[in-house]
Amino acid sequence: MRVHETVMQWVTEELASGRLHIGDHLPGERTLAETLKVSRNSLREALRVLEALGALHTSTGTGPRSGTIVTAAPEQALSLALSLQLATRQVEPHDVLQVRLLLEAWAAGHSDPARGDWAPLERILDRMDDGAIEVEEFLRLDAEFHVRASRAADNPLISTLMDALRIAIFDHTLARAQRLPDWGATSARLRHEHREILDALRHGRGAEAAGLLEAHIRGYYLETSERSPADGHPVGAPEPGA
Template identity: 85%
Template sequence: MQWVTEELASGRLHIGDHLPGERTLAETLGVSRNSLREALRILEALGTLHTSTGTGPRSGTIVTAAPEQALSLSLSLQLATRQVEPQDVLQVRLLLEAWAANHSDPARGDWAQPEWILDRMDDETLEVAEFLRLDAEFHVLASRAADNPLISTLMDALRIAIFDHTLSRAQRLPDWGATSARLRREHRGILDALRHGRGEEAADLLETHIRGYYQETAEHSTADEHAVEASRPNA
């Protein structure tokens, strides 16, 4: 793992390059092939490498450098252990997405893909989970209009957390049809502002959009909890 890091940092190894075969690499590093395989498995889990069997240019072990995979895995573990709460995800989203909108450039955006996503979300027969998966993807793509690859990487890493968070809260809503219609309208407004260079307006719309969903689901959660409490027999 240290060797891969040094090779990438020095420029001797680049994204898309193949690593040497196991025997050669084990001899170069002076480690057993079992130790080498363990390290390669870890690097693949972290998104640094991709390994495939067979023949051809895409076979073998290739440097992929997908840091969002490692960040997403780490974030999922933090959420699972309750060291990071959904409220923390909300605050980070607001920071990242508002910054990206304020620094967006219409010339840098690939607007065809988010437009396609919103067209798909107009299908009223979509399951809630599919709608919210597309919703999370839309927000990731919208962040890419800012000239900051780290912001995009962090947003990509948050994608799963955003999806899980919004899906769990959607289950509290009494009228998903009304909520999804509002979300679709808000997405269209955000996209229009971004693609026409109104970054400050887009940032305001994003904050209203994100906070609005959180507040709506929180209100219904509170109402549900009160109803449950009221239905309990007195001690």
């Protein structure tokens, strides 16, 4: 077992037992190396790996936020893995589309108005209404809207997966936006659809919201894929039998 796996196993066991909690500091480097019977150099390398994966956060200096702290942010590791898979084409954009449709439609259909964080969602849409907003910022807020909207469902794993997809959603929608002849018309349509989705979610019309989300997501991909023959796959096209 590699050292970072040994450290992660120890952290996992400590969390499961209740001896360690998210936000707690790990023991000092010397103590932890002795506990795990690894060299301090190997331990440092392992901690760097786990920090990149979002499991830990390390800060130098003094004070309550210094040292190595358990963060347990799995979406960071999932996002990194997804970005690598997209870069190497092990996962294609249409695969992301299908996962989005599954996750977002399910989350909308199982949403609870009492769980929704509606005020921040309203503020996101208000910022997107700014006529001077750049395309990049608009689509960054668009991705944030979709991630936050999914949290109205009582399933933290869905929220984690949506957080992991955030960068992929932003990157791909931005790349496709360059192909649109009239961004103003498209953005106006997207803003209108977001308002409809939000209204349905906050008033408990989950099934309606799920349908609106599916049409909204497919609509953007269809609109951009019509102008992107180089993709080799009509990313927004419905699957056979859909």
